Amino acid sequence: MAVLAKRERRLLWVAAVPMAVLALSCVYPVFFALNNALKTNKGYILDRFGLVTAPTLDNFVTAWQRARLGEYFVNSVITTAGAVLLLLAVSSLAGFALAMLRFPFRRFLFLVILASLMIPVQVVLVPFYRTIIALDLVNTRIGLIISYTAFFLPFSVYMMTAFYSRLPRELVEAARMDGASILQIWWNVMLPMGKPALITLGILNTLYCWNDVLISLLVLQKERTVMVGIAALRGEYTTNVPLLTAGIVLAAAPIVIIYVFFQRQIVNGIAVGAVKG
Amino acid sequence: MGSKAERRIGLLFVLPAIMLVGLFRLFPLAWGFVLSFTDSNGFGRSSFVGFDNYVAIAHDPVFRDSIENTLILIATLPVWVMLPLLLAILIHQGVPGGRIFRAVYFFPAVLSTVIIGSIFNVVLRFDGSLNAFLKAVGLVPVDWLGNGATALASLIAVQLWATFGMSLLIFMAGLSTVSTELIEAARLDGARPLQIWIHVIVPALRPIIEFVAVVTTIGVLTSMFGLIYVLTAGGPGTATTLPEFLIWLEQGKMNQPGYAAAISMVLFVILGGLAYVQIRIMSRNANL
Numbered sequence: 395m396a397v398l399a400k401r402e403r404r405l406l407w408v409a410a411v412p413m414a415v416l417a418l419s420c421v422y423p424v425f426f427a428l429n430n431a432l433k434t435n436k437g438y439i440l441d442r443f444g445l446v447t448a449p450t451l452d453n454f455v456t457a458w459q460r461a462r463l464g465e466y467f468v469n470s471v472i473t474t475a476g477a478v479l480l481l482l483a484v485s486s487l488a489g490f491a492l493a494m495l496r497f498p499f500r501r502f503l504f505l506v507i508l509a510s511l512m513i514p515v516q517v518v519l520v521p522f523y524r525t526i527i528a529l530d531l532v533n534t535r536i537g538l539i540i541s542y543t544a545f546f547l548p549f550s551v552y553m554m555t556a557f558y559s560r561l562p563r564e565l566v567e568a569a570r571m572d573g574a575s576i577l578q579i580w581w582n583v584m585l586p587m588g589k590p591a592l593i594t595l596g597i598l599n600t601l602y603c604w605n606d607v608l609i610s611l612l613v614l615q616k617e618r619t620v621m622v623g624i625a626a627l628r629g630e631y632t633t634n635v636p637l638l639t640a641g642i643v644l645a646a647a648p649i650v651i652i653y654v655f656f657q658r659q660i661v662n663g664i665a666v667g668a669v670k671g
Numbered sequence: 672m673g674s675k676a677e678r679r680i681g682l683l684f685v686l687p688a689i690m691l692v693g694l695f696r697l698f699p700l701a702w703g704f705v706l707s708f709t710d711s712n713g714f715g716r717s718s719f720v721g722f723d724n725y726v727a728i729a730h731d732p733v734f735r736d737s738i739e740n741t742l743i744l745i746a747t748l749p750v751w752v753m754l755p756l757l758l759a760i761l762i763h764q765g766v767p768g769g770r771i772f773r774a775v776y777f778f779p780a781v782l783s784t785v786i787i788g789s790i791f792n793v794v795l796r797f798d799g800s801l802n803a804f805l806k807a808v809g810l811v812p813v814d815w816l817g818n819g820a821t822a823l824a825s826l827i828a829v830q831l832w833a834t835f836g837m838s839l840l841i842f843m844a845g846l847s848t849v850s851t852e853l854i855e856a857a858r859l860d861g862a863r864p865l866q867i868w869i870h871v872i873v874p875a876l877r878p879i880i881e882f883v884a885v886v887t888t889i890g891v892l893t894s895m896f897g898l899i900y901v902l903t904a905g906g907p908g909t910a911t912t913l914p915e916f917l918i919w920l921e922q923g924k925m926n927q928p929g930y931a932a933a934i935s936m937v938l939f940v941i942l943g944g945l946a947y948v949q950i951r952i953m954s955r956n957a958n959l
Contacts, residue, residue: 402764402864405864406761406764406765406766406767407767409761409766410766410767410768413758413761413766413768413772414768414772416758416772416776417768417771417772417775417776419832420775420776420778420779420832420836421775421778423779423782423786423787423790423791426790426793426794426800427790430793442800442803443800443803443804484687484688484691485688487684487685487687487688488684488685488687488688488689490684491680491681491682491684491685492685495677495678495680495681495684496677496678496681497677497678497679497680497681497682498678498682499682500681503685503689506689506692506697507688507689507692508950509950510692510696510697511946511949511950512939512942512943512946512947512950513696513697513699513700513939514893514915514942516893516896516914516915516918516919516935516938517700517703517918517935517936517938517939517942518696518699518700518702518703518935519918519919519922519931519935520703520706520918520922520928520931520932520935521698521699521700521702521703521706521928521932522695522696522699523922524699524702524928525694525695525698525699525702526695540691540695541695543691544691544692544694544695544696545695545696547688547691547692548692551688576676576677576680576684577680580684601781604783605782605783605784605785605786605897606783606897607783607784607785607896607897607900608896608897608919621783621785621786621897622785624783624785624786624789624901625785625789625897625900625901627789628789628792628901635793638789638793639790639793642786642789642790645783645785645786646782646783646786649781649782649783650781650782652781653778653781657774660777660781661773661774661777661840664837664840664841665840665841665843665844
């Protein structure tokens with residue numbers, strides 16, 4: 395910024411005060427959850443606000459074992475990882491073809507995929523549920539993986555298409571001259587070149603899948619994912635706040651770690667996807 | 672180019688994406704459309720009933736409440752757009768600590784709505800932390816989630832708090848494209864900060880403001896399920912029931928899928944108009 399008038403700088407300092415309070419409120423929930431998760435239930439009731447004095451890990455053990463969050467965690471890891479890999483494979487194939495290859499109905503197919511963004515899961519809840527019943531996919535992890543892929547796919551295809559359409563098409567032609575098949579071009583040229591977009595999509599889709607409740611409530615009814623487990627924990631142990639917050643810390647930990655390490659990619663990915671394409 | 676092999680393989684490469692989208696989104700949409708005109712009970716037999724389901728939902732007080740709640744929610748939209756815009760401009764202008772603010776403001780948006788809802792449930796319920804605090808400082812406790820008016824307001828406030836960082840990021844990206852010379856020139860002409868904001872920055876950001884407004888509207892209509900599910904479960908009564916949650920409640924009653932499908936179609940029409948605008952912006956950006 396250029397030289398600012400004194401008055402203007404003072405104004406910014408004044409604005410910084412409420413902004414700092416808002417910032418504190420944004421990190422407060424994690425502090426709240428962690429602080430209370432370390433208390434005993436009695437300790438929490440006696441002193442809700444105080445810092446934990448005699449930290450205990452009992453709540454984490456209970457949440458993991460007795461409340462079965464450990465099992466749910468495994469379900470979430472498998473379905474999230476499976477869906478993200480499938481999303482990346484399918485969307486990079488489609489994005490490569492849509493952006494770089496010339497074939498009939500190309501534009502139309504792109505529009506169909508983009509238009510399906512208009513169909514959120516709520517709008518097709520009943521017939522979607524009946525479709526997965528008909529395909530015998532209810533209560534299976536593979537069913538949830540496929541469902542996640544179907545619902546998070548259009549945005550990924552859009553991003554990959556936008557990304558690849560900025561690369562020169564000569565890349566494909568040169569590789570073909572060298573005798574590479576189109577599948578080899580995808581694997582050896584397009585995937586490595588698409589790495590920045592793939593990383594961003596990988597992180598974003600991990601967030602979406604891990605945090606989802608609606609689709610997993612519908613598809614995995616007997617088993618649970620960790621977020622559905624948290625929702626149930628809230629209902630079953632209403633009076634045991636330390637146990638609930640311990641579960642929350644466990645369920646949120648992977649996402650918080652991802653955010654801390656990949657903050658730049660997440661932030662840039664969202665900004666680029668929204669504004670610049 | 673455009674050899675025979677390329678034509679075939681191009682189609683083949685798009686096929687998995689088209690199949691997934693077709694089978695799990697387009698086909699269910701068509702099925703739901705048909706279903707909404709039937710009295711299907713979920714066990715075989717069903718017959719065509721015309722617009723009966725639509726007439727029935729028009730007279731359904733729960734549906735009407737959910738639409739009313741949606742309208743109240745939409746009335747708050749200017750705040751959803753202006754708050755992050757204001758904060759983005761302040762950060763862009765170099766507010767002290769701006770880079771930290773940017774990262775921290777976005778943080779709640781990466782947490783699941785279930786996580787946020789569960790924490791705020793502990794904070795906001797009648798015997799919760801906020802009331803304990805209010806009592807401690809000598810104020811009257813409020814039944815934030817148990818009282819109709821405050822429950823909807825609490826729900827809206829929590830969702831706004833959880834998502835404003837997302838819009839802020841989009842505005843920040845937009846601001847980085849606004850010419851600094853323009854701002855400098857206005858400053859040299861003696862424009863005061865507020866004048867610069869209103870006459871230079873906001874007009875330059877107009878397309879992005881439109882985009883955020885559309886995306887936020889779609890967001891409040893489709894992404895509050897998790898929060899409603901754990902924070903208020905739609906209640907008390909129907910005070911926090913939105914159409915997307917109502918569809919969930921109706922699909923749980925497996926004996927009248929036609930009725931639930933009709934509600935879905937109404938939501939689809941509302942969303943369709945909004946999404947059409949969004950898709951036009953996005954397809955312009957992909958420069959195919």
